[in-house]
Amino acid sequence: MPDLKLYNTKGGVTEVAPRLADAEADVQSIVEGNMEELLGVRFLASEYSTGPVHSGRIDSLGLDENGAPVVVEYKRGVDSGVINQGLFYLGWLMDHRAEFQHLVRDRFGATTAAQVLWRAPRLICVAGDFTRYDVHAVREHRRSIDLVRYRLFGTDLLGLETVASVAGRTQAAERVRRRAAGLPPVRSHSGALAELAEAVDEVLLGLGDGVSRVQRKQYRAYQRLRNFACVCPPQKTKLLVYLKADPTDVDLVPGFTRDVAGLGHHGTGDLEVQLRSERDVERAADLFRASYAAG
Known part of the structure; x- marks a missing residue:
């Protein structure tokens, strides 16, 4: 997206310069207000507390189109800690399934809560940019992780670009293992x-x-x-x-x-x-x- 150029063609051609948000909370507010349209994730909770022991707050919690639990973390610019932070919260979530299902039940009903897809939890990181080390790190991890770069254009345009999208190791590894062994799908x-x-x-x-x-x-x-x-x-x-x-x-x-x-x-x-x-x-x-x- 840094190479993407956007132009206003009204009355000539004027470039609309990309910019970062003034604060991380601005990005979070836009995504949470339109999470299903932007990420395909139904919004559940914002700034969700992990309790006194872990003493943290998950930026956003959601449920994707297939019923998988989703942790969304945001950074205004580049921050190599966003992935590790998100993975920490994803680990916390897997240890507190009943708490998450209670949230789902209150928001979407008992049937949806009973069908949460726990074998495919996801982490989505939305940030101003990512380093090549971030992209390499997610490809080596066993979790499903999406790195999404954002840019704001003018006063009312938002651009999102998927920098990396990695399936959980449990899916990919089995596919590779069977192919390497000469086994059929x-x-x-x-x-x-x-x-x-x-x-x-x-x-x-x-x-x-x-x-x-x-x-x-x-x-x-x-x-x-x-x-x-x-x-x-x-x-x-x-x-x-x-x-x-x-x-x-x-x-x-x-x-x-x-x-x-x-x-x-x-x-x-x-x-x-x-x-x-x-x-x-x-x-x-x-x-x-x-x-x-x-x-």
Whole structure:
């Protein structure tokens, strides 16, 4: 983002210079007020106290689209301590699950609280910038960590850039281990549709760096900071994929794509793609890329 230039074209061309916030609290206020739109995370609590023993305050607590607990930490500029601080709070959170679930129950109800995805907790660090050592550190860690750089432009524009997005070691390590051992991918279904699901998995994971996969009972989510695709378990004759692409921007084809905005379904996304063959996967490639870019 430091290389990104923004221009106002009204009455000529004038560069809108990027700047940092006056205070860390200003960044926190903007994100907390719009957390679901900016990060794909439902807001739970601000400045949450970890009690007298740990004597700290978690900047923000939230719940992501897949039900995973999220710790969000902010820094106005560059601060190498933000990652370690966030990991400390993430560790505290894993030791105080009942307390977190109580927060979720009060905010979103008992059903949501019972479905918290504890195997995939996340840390999101929002800061003015990160060093190359920060990026290297998160890639070596076993937790799911997202580094997000912000910039303010003018008086009312905010820019966010994902600098690094790393899946938890438990997901990535198993995938690497099986490949290194020459073992086939883990499959929960048999037959042609299972092979189709693995083809989709390979395509979605290969869209770019930092794509992580989160397995839920009802669907498998693919995300980089937030979900961009959700794949449901194979049905009898087809595989359903839900994308964040805008259905109104797509030429819908009956039997292949469908606008499901406002309709109940598993996963997230308003564009349903129905896959029956590898040719359909090829047809859907542009839609996959558009959803990835939008996420």
